[in-house]
Amino acid sequence: MKLTSRSVSRAVLVSTLVTATAGAAVLLASTASAGTTLGASAAETGRYFGTAVAANKLSDSTYVGILNREFKMVTAENEMKMDATEPNQNQFSYGNADRIVNHARAQGMQIRGHALAWHSQQPGWMQNMSGTSLRNAMLNHITQVATYYRGKIHSWDVVNEAFQDGSSGARRDSNLQRTGNDWIEAAFRAARSADPGAKLCYNDYNTDDWTHAKTQAVYRMVQDFKSRGVPIDCVGFQSHFNSQSPVPSNYQTTLQNFANLGVDVQITELDIEGSG
Secondary structure, three states, X not given: OOEOOOOEOOOOOOOEOOOOOOOOOOOOOOOXXXXXXXXXXXXXXXXXXXXXXXXXXXXXXXXXXXHHHHOOEEEEOOOOOHHHHOXXXXXXXXXXXXXXXXXXXXXXXXXXXXEEEEOOOOOHHHHOOOHHHHHHHHHXXXXXXXXXXXXXXXXXXXXXXXXXXXXXXXXXXXXXXXXXXXXXXXXXXXXXXXXOOOXXXXXXXXOOOOOOHHHHHHHHHHHHHHHHOOOOOEEEEEEEEOOOXXXXXXXXXHHHHHHOOOOEEEEEEEEEOOOO
16 A cells, blocks of 8 residues: 555555536545545545555555545455365355455445456465356355455456457457356346346456547446346446556546546546656
């Protein structure tokens, strides 16, 4: 959880920047004096400010002091990913994730769940599966984990990084994609059934520039989901900016266009390098 003039570390900022309707972005009320902390400053304009948290850091008093003072939302770094929560098939492990969730709730913080379905950080048993068996295992994982945390999670990254980079705008080739092109839709429907109160998000990187094929592909998916009633409430942007990849001039356009679809826009990771 390192903040310097040169960078905001990965997964530090979680903020609703644009919404389709006025007032919808007011997610948290700050108890701190206006502008005295990151969380309070964000709340002045209806945003929240969050950070990634590692369970093993919760014994560090300095770390916890900064966490409790500055942030209103937390995301588990690795403790809620598939390999952590279901290391063996149908044997679920929530101990480290619970440490983060319980700490956050005790401090009145909101929690983002990350992530229910992803081609990476799958447990070994899942990596060796395919077809119908893999699809069923994915859906069971989503159902079990989201049900366990029902009512405690503000937003879930239901599906993470499912589109490939480059100019094709295609889905990423992965074992999950090979179960059928509707796997993302199936994941979102399972998540809604398991936890009807949580916001359900699609999360990805290299989607900041409106002209990029990947951005357009994600947009078309969200547009399609909204038109057909597939449950999706938010889109997460992993925004990594540096001298080789500066903030695109149309970044606000990207965020606004997604918001116009009726989803919350969240900056789920933010790097700003070379600023000082």
